[in-house]
Amino acid sequence: MDVRGMGVPYNAARAFIDERINEGLAQKVAIYYQGEQVTYRELQDRVNQFGNALKHIGVGIESRILIMCLDSPAFIVSFFGSVKIGAVPIPVNTMMQPSDYEYYLNNSRAKVLIAHQELWDKIKHLRHRFLYVKHVIVISEDERPSENVISYNQLLEAASRELEPVHTTYDDSAFWLFSSGSTGNPKGVIHLQHDMEFALTHYAKNVLKMNEHDLTFSASKLFFAYGLGNAMYFPLGLGASTILMPERARPENVFEMIETYRPTVFFGVPTLYGAMIDYVQQTGRTFDLSSIRICVSAGEALPSPYILKWKDMYQLDILDGIGSTEALHIFLSNRIGDVREGSSGKIVPGYETKIVDELGQPLPANEIGDLMIKGDSIAQGYWNLHEECKQKFRGEWLATGDKYYMDHEGYYWYCGRSDDMxxxxxxxxxxxxxxxxxxxxxxxxxxxxxxxxxxxxxxxxxxxxxxxxxxxxxxxxxxxxxxxxxxxxxxxxxxxxxxxxxxxxxxxxxxxxxxxxxxx
The missing domain is CATH 3.30.300.30 (ANL, C-terminal domain)
Incomplete structure (x- = not known):
């Protein structure tokens, strides 16, 4: 039954966390992290504890929670614990400058900030400039909380493990992501409760053929739209498992993680694949990637030489695709057994595309134009940016800002950003x-x-x-x-x-x- 617009209860925390318990996966490992194994039952308990803790300090439905966390179980707990009570988590890039976090907090009007200790230490001197923050929750090994902050561990310990999802619906706001801001200030991108399930169904299941037996490892971090799917809601939505690495991805530690944990699906970005290829060529070292059944790339177009060199080195295809923060995840992709080197592949089932000229008129095959997409994971819009919304979100269509052409066989070929041509x-x-x-x-x-x-x-x-x-x-x-x-x-x-x-x-x-x- 299509529940859109009908007011039928739908909460993403129930769909991605609670349903795994109902399916009998309570004792299965959901997260591998620095030697720790977190089962689905343990994850549900922590999510419920965090949600109850937020309610205890006065956080309610539609309150915004800024998540400034490294890739870790605490990130996922904070995200789904917020969603479960109807609050709106906002993951942000952990590699920015203090002034950037001031912008994120004041622009979003977040009431709560949750941060790892080392990240909080970088911005705590600016606290008096955070206009809306009422509570700071700090994740630290030190059980003694600093002055004027709340200990994440103590907060969880004191909270109940029982929590029913608040009444949210299919079209309620669920979370925000900030665009990368490659030109100008980052934009708050508002995603709805159902967006993750749409991306999971149409890309992870239908294109990657992911299932409960997969173990994912994403070099792209959770605070990115790409990484959020790869390392969180794809594996959790399927009853699979995820490997989290808090450190920044470098060839040496990525290879080490692959050999240690033996993932079946690996997600990277073009610059990382290039660096990994160069690392092997420069060092002469060999690595065992035999556990991996498929590699994925997104972020920008993957150069065909990388695809060919990777295939020669590891006998593995890289499925290049394109997505965006506004679309949540990948909407054009190569397929298993159908890789066209240098192209972004074909349209992901469930999405529609058109390539248009300057007047918005559709173009025939092999003509370069502006790529427009349509699909149900596309964001509601930008926060507080009326004019930008009108330019980007055009009815059901999203203007991607990318120049593309489609060949006669239905493969899409990236030609650069609209302002790069x-x-x-x-x-x-x-x-x-x-x-x-x-x-x-x-x-x-x-x-x-x-x-x-x-x-x-x-x-x-x-x-x-x-x-x-x-x-x-x-x-x-x-x-x-x-x-x-x-x-x-x-x-x-x-x-x-x-x-x-x-x-x-x-x-x-x-x-x-x-x-x-x-x-x-």
Whole structure:
């Protein structure tokens, strides 16, 4: 039965936590974390305790809870404990500056902040500037709470393990996520109670073929839309298990986690796959990835050389896909046994797409335009951003801000962000195409291509290149890279200049921030 708009009770904490107990999975391990194993029963108990603790300190329905937590059981407990009482959890990036957290707290008007001790220590000097915060809950090994904060562990210990979900419905607000803010301030993206179940059903089940026997490991963190599904509501919604790693993902610790815990599904981002490939090539070490049945990539387009090198090294496909914070998870994806290197794959069942021109008119196959999507995991809108909402959310459709074309076989090909596309000699040029070509050169580790105006104010491609370790930037290398592109792509696409740099500017998700290269 379709319960949308009917006022029928629906609470995501019941759907993703309580139902596992009803299915007889109480003793199954839900979370593996630093040697700790948390069963579904233990997870439900902690979720209920946290929800009751929030009620005890005066938190009610629709109150906002800012979650500033490392990947850990406490993150998941805080998230679903908040949802269960009708409060609205807001996970935020744990790698930001103190002023960013001041923005998150004041923009969201959160009444409660929950943070790991080391993160709270970075911002506690600003507490007098947090306009709406009434309670700070700190997760710490030290049982003695600091002044004016509440101990997470003591809060749970004092609370009951029995808690019924509050009456929320299918279309109630459930949680927020902040967009990455690659241009301008992050936007509060409001997601509803049913959004996670839609993404789980249509992508995790139908595309990844995930089930209760899977063990997931996501290098992308829980506070990202991508990581939230990978490491939390996908495995929990299926009665599977998840591996959590609080540290920042680096090739060496990611390989170590894979060999230690033996996941079946691994989620990464393009820059990490590139770094892992380079790490193996530089160190000569070998790693056992035989437990993994499928690898997934999102965040930005995965260069085809990475797919081919990974396949050669580990005999594993990487399923590249595209999603967004607004759509919650992936809506275009390659398939198991159907990988088209360099493409974002085909539409995920349950979603619809169209590629349109500047006037909003649909374009035929093989013509580049703006990608629009429709699906029931798309957010309600942005918090307090009326004009941005009108631009992004157009009736049932979401304007992704991505340039794409679809070929005659239904595969989608990424051509860059709408403001990244280059018009060279009156012809649209995709920076991604040039980047993928340069990545095939054995000397190139990472690359970003932007448009640069020449002395006649005409736009020409410029490449920023990070060379592999031990290689020196020279004029000869620059000429070699230009010639390499000329031989593989149409001549007008080659970069007229190449600048060698030590590191590309990126968001914490690993997306390259080309706008910083344009202004820098």
């Amino acid at each position: 280059l018009k060279v000699g009156g012809i649209w040029v995709s920076p991604t195409e040039i980047e993928n070509c340069l990545l095939e050169h054995e000397a190139v580790l990472e690359v970003a291509v932007i448009g640069e105006s020449n002395e006649h104010d005409l736009v020409q491609p410029k490449a920023y290149v990070v060379l592999k370790k031990g290689l020196m930037p020279t004029g000869e290398m620059e000429a070699e890279l230009k010639d390499f592109v000329k031989k593989q792509l149409a001549p007008y696409k080659y970069p007229r200049s190449v600048e060698f740099i030590e590191e590309l500017p990126k968001t914490p998700t690993g997306k390259i921030q080309r706008f910083k290269l344009r202004v820098g």
